[in-house]
Amino acid sequence: MNIIVTGGAGFIGSNFIFHMLKKYPDYRIICLDCLTYAGNLSTLAPVMDNPNFRFVKESITDREAVYKLFEEEHPDMVVNFAAESHVDRSIENPEVFLTTNIIGTAVLMDACRKYGIKRYHQVSTDEVTEICR
Numbered sequence: 001m002n003i004i005v006t007g008g009a010g011f012i013g014s015n016f017i018f019h020m021l022k023k024y025p026d027y028r029i030i031c032l033d034c035l036t037y038a039g040n041l042s043t044l045a046p047v048m049d050n051p052n053f054r055f056v057k058e059s060i061t062d063r064e065a066v067y068k069l070f071e072e073e074h075p076d077m078v079v080n081f082a083a084e085s086h087v088d089r090s091i092e093n094p095e096v097f098l099t100t101n102i103i104g105t106a107v108l109m110d111a112c113r114k115y116g117i118k119r120y121h122q123v124s125t126d127e128v129t130e131i132c133r
């Protein structure tokens with residue numbers, strides 16, 4: 001099983017990656033994260049040397065990069081944790097929230113449709129889920 005986990009250098013995504021690699025040691029996990037202020041690569045240090053783990057520094061909003069990764073990795077599943085997640089910051093700079101949380105989510109769902117990915121998990125806030133429904 002190949003799983004692309006986006007936003008895996010953040011709080012929930014990193015713990016999901018640790019859990020999955022421990023529980024399913026034969027799964028391959030590919031983390032796609034552009035490392036905003038909220039992402040920290042050192043968080044993933046415990047799994048960096050795991051042969052079943054790959055880190056890719058790209059944004060979910062970069063359609064070309066996302067499609068390229070899907071073509072390289074042929075994921076069975078995608079789990080999206082990548083987001084601007086701090087509500088207070090959205091008041092000062094709403095644009096990056098719209099770009100990442102809405103456009104980025106749409107790019108990932110387009111990629112899933114294009115490459116026939118059967119399972120896509122959106123970890124998000126209800127506002128994003130409603131817009132993308």
Ligand SMILES: NC(=O)c1ccc[n+]([C@@H]2O[C@H](COP(=O)([O-])OP(=O)(O)OC[C@H]3O[C@@H](n4cnc5c(N)ncnc54)[C@H](O)[C@@H]3O)[C@@H](O)[C@H]2O)c1
Pocket residue numbers: 006007008009010011012013032033034035036037038039040058059060061081082083084085086100104123124125
């Ligand atoms: N932490 C909570 O208590 C909580 C509660 C409810 C919902 N959520 C939702 O769960 C999801 C994950 O939350 P979290 O607390 O782990 O967030 P976080 O802020 O800790 O991590 C977000 C990660 O996404 C990455 N990222 C941001 N923009 C990106 C982009 N364009 N491309 C690729 N990577 C990008 C960041 O670098 C970071 O590693 C979010 O959608 C959040 O709204 C979190």
